Amino acid sequence: MKIKIKIKMKKLFCLLLALIMTSTVMTGCGTQSDDEKKNEKETVRVALWGSQLLENYTQYLCDTFPEVEFEFTLATNSTDYYRYLNDHDDLPDIMTVRRFSLKDAVLLKDFLYDFCDTELASTFYGTYLENYTYDDGTINLLPACADVDSIIINETLFKEHNIDIPTDYDSFIAACEAFEKLGIKGFSSDFGDDYTCMEVLQGFSISQLLSMEGREWRQKYESGLTNQLSEEVWMPVFEKFFDMKEKTGIGKAEVEMINQDPKKLYLAGKLAMYRGTGADAIGFSGREGDHSILLPYFEEDEKDNWYLTYPSFQVAASKKAMEDPEKEKLLLRIMEAMLNQEGQSCISYGKNMIPYNRDVDLELLPELDNIKPYIDQNKMYIRLASSEMFSISQNVVQRILLGELNTPKEAFDAFNVLMTENDTSDDVVAHINTAYSNKFTTEHGNLAASAVYNTVLSEADVDLVFGQSCYISNDVYEGDYTEKDLGYLINNDVGKPVIAHLTGEQIFKLVENTLSLKGNRGVCCNDSTLYVSSGFEMNISRTESGYSLNSLTVGGEKMDQNAEFSVLLCSDYDWYVVDAMKAVGCEDYKIDDVHFEEYVFKRLIEKGGQLEEPSDYITLQ
Structure with a gap:
């Protein structure tokens, strides 16, 4: 009898154990982790x-x-x-x-x-x-679809002063001279930027670069069969640029100009024409009520005019x-x-781009209607945009404008000399001992981004750092680094970060607003684009529409709403930071004097140190 009871008890125990195990498995299935999903x-x-x-x-x-x-x-x-x-x-x-x-x-x-x-x-x-x-x-x-790059003219300004709108190179020069007599700059642009140097140099000679000889040279260059400019193709290009320099009066002042500088003159009615894109023609159209149009780069004959393009x-x-x-x-x-x-x-949500493929039809705004005949004729030149073309064009064009190169032959020879030089160094400048993954997990967030942002926090004179994780471009690899390769760790869009002075309450609003952003360059569309916090921790929940902020802590303790903090923000300045600061009522902020990557270089190169360890900066529910 006792044996039977023992057997029954044993069976009952096994049955209960099986039920518990089954229940556990079923419960586990019902509570899959976010990473498992x-x-x-x-x-x-x-x-x-x-x-x-x-x-x-x-x-x-x-x-x-x-x-x-x-x-x-x-x-x-x-x-x-x-x-x-x-x-x-x-x-x-x-x-x-x-x-x-x-x-x-x-x-x-x-x-x-x-x-x-x-x-x-x-x-x-x-x-x-x-x-x-x-x-x-x-x-x-x-x-992908192309930005159109050419000469933006203030049509209203031309009509006010009864100056003919240019149709070819000679009428372009005549317009410049007419405006100069009125005390208005005829043509100027931001020759402090490498892309303007390259695009203007090529743009005013597109028909030359698209000649049979020009196409043959480009094919050889692109295939790595030559590292020298062809004199037959490129000498006329430099001759044209020298002629334009002399007749338009561009010079040292333009070398000191960067992107926004000519636009400010244009918006004030002090400049009639500048190099720009379709987006610029729409966004920087002159004084209030002025009308701008984007005209092609001018050649000697109107039929040889072309627009320069580059894919987005x-x-x-x-x-x-x-x-x-x-x-x-x-x-x-x-x-x-x-x-x-x-x-x-x-x-092309701004309706200012053109497609390169047949089955795509992108709407253009009326300001760009004059481009359509050139699109129909396929007169859209794709710029030659190798890395060295950017840097060498900037070097040579700026030296021309500064008067350091005085003839087309000197400029041509200087360009070819630079094309044979290797300006990159393979010297090892740092060694990273510990690798970190750039993949986001709900358990640890983005380890690579956290390590970099923590390093920035330790080197910058601030209390907190807040930046988007995707600006850290890849895994942190263990091993030796050249200076160039170390720079690749951080996306160059970050540029100079911003330092702001915020209260705990403002920081909460900043993070809360950032998580709910839509249609902005700082938007979080999924986990890989979430932000990283250094010096404080975030508790966040997923919602049907994205993410919401629950709480912020500093060292595990609730952030003091009244305390003041200096915060270094790493994101797009024009498209995120300005709006973000306005939304939280902060006027006390400035662009940092130090580029973002310089903090990392300081730690790894100058000090010979290592990245800070990642921290558990995020709880994602």
């Missing part, structure tokens, strides 16, 4: 060339592909940045870059997917696709990521969405 989705890493794409584009991709867990980072705008990632076997699935030439990308050719036989490539006009095709037919990158970005894919047929299909679908009508409309 993410793992059910296909992860796709996308490197964004700049913060502009955070505004609407990333949200569009997330909405279009809910089955995908996107990991967004802000990449340094350079194909060499992807060389650096490839050296660490860490290429993103999809890459974007704005500054591009085949010459710069050739080292990546064997590691990038070839679009040549895809339906996606077939949607582009052959005229433009030539600029992306290697001698063997390989196509590794495809362009180029897109590429990792060949390694495409080895899986199912992943290949998915990535092609994503890139098709990036480059289709809806995708490019998210880029």
Whole structure:
């Protein structure tokens, strides 16, 4: 009898144990962690060339592909940045870059997917696709819609003073001279910026660069077959620039100008014409009530006028990521969405861009109506924009304007000398002992971003640091670093951060407002674009519309609402910081004198130290 009772008790115990285990398993299934839910989705890493794409584009991709867990980072705008990632076997699935030439990308050719036989490539006009095709037919990158770059003129100012609107180079010079007599600058631009030096040099000689000899030279240059300018092609380019310099009076003052400077003169009615884009023609149209138009770069004959263009970005894919047929299909679908009508409309929301592909029709604002005939004739020159073209054009053009180079031959020779020089150093300047992942997890947040921001906090004379995680562009790799490669760790869009003095209450509002942003370059569209806090901790909840802030703590204690803190903000100044400060009622802020990456350089290079350890800065519910 006792034996039977024991057996029954044993069976009952086993049954209860089984029920408990089953219940535990079922409970576990019902409370999947956020990271486990993410793992059910296909992860796709996308490197964004700049913060502009955070505004609407990333949200569009997330909405279009809910089955995908996107990991967004802000990449340094350079194909060499992807060389650096490839050296660490860490290429993103999809890459974007704005500054591009085949010459710069050739080292990546064997590691990038070839679009040549895809339906996606077939949607582009052959005229433009030539600029992306290697001698063997390989196509590794495809362009998104283009910014149009040319000469912006204040049509109202011309009419006020009865000056004829230019139609060719001679009438352009005549207009400049007429305005000068009235005490108004005829033409000026921001030759302190490398892109203006390069674009004006090329823009006024597009017909020369598109001659048969010019096309042949460019093909050789892009393929790496020459590292010298052709005298036949380029001497007339420098002759034209010297002539324009003499007749328009541009010089030292223009060398000292950067982006906003000529626009301020233009808005005040003190400047009649400047180099700019379609967006500039709309956003900086002159005095109140003035009307501006974007005219082409002027040649000797009106029929030879052209507009200069450059894609808002180029897109590429990792060949390694495409080895899986199912992943290949998915990535092609994503890139098709990036480059289709809806995708490019998210880029050209200002209605100031033109497409390079046949099946996309982007609306243009009336200010840009005069571009349409040139679009129909495909008279849209894609700039030659290798990294050295930017830097050498800036060097040579500025020396011309400063009077240091006095003849076209001197300028031509100086350009060629610089093309043979290697201005980069392979010297190791730092060694990082500990690697950190750039992947966001609910348990630890973004370890790489936290380590970098904590380092900035320790080097800057501030109490707190607050910045978007995606500005830390990649994993922190263990090993040796050159100065250039160390710079790639931090996206160059950060530039100079801002120091603000805020109360605890204002900081709460700042974080709260930031999490709820829509249509702004500081927007959080998913976990990979959340912010990192250093010196304080955030407790955040996911909501149907995004994220909401629950509480802030300092060292685990609730942040004092009345206490005052100095805060270093790392984000886009014009498109995030100014609005963010206005929203919290802060007027006490300024741009920091030190570039963001300089704090990291100071710790790792000057002091020979290491990055600070990451902290548990976020609780995500």
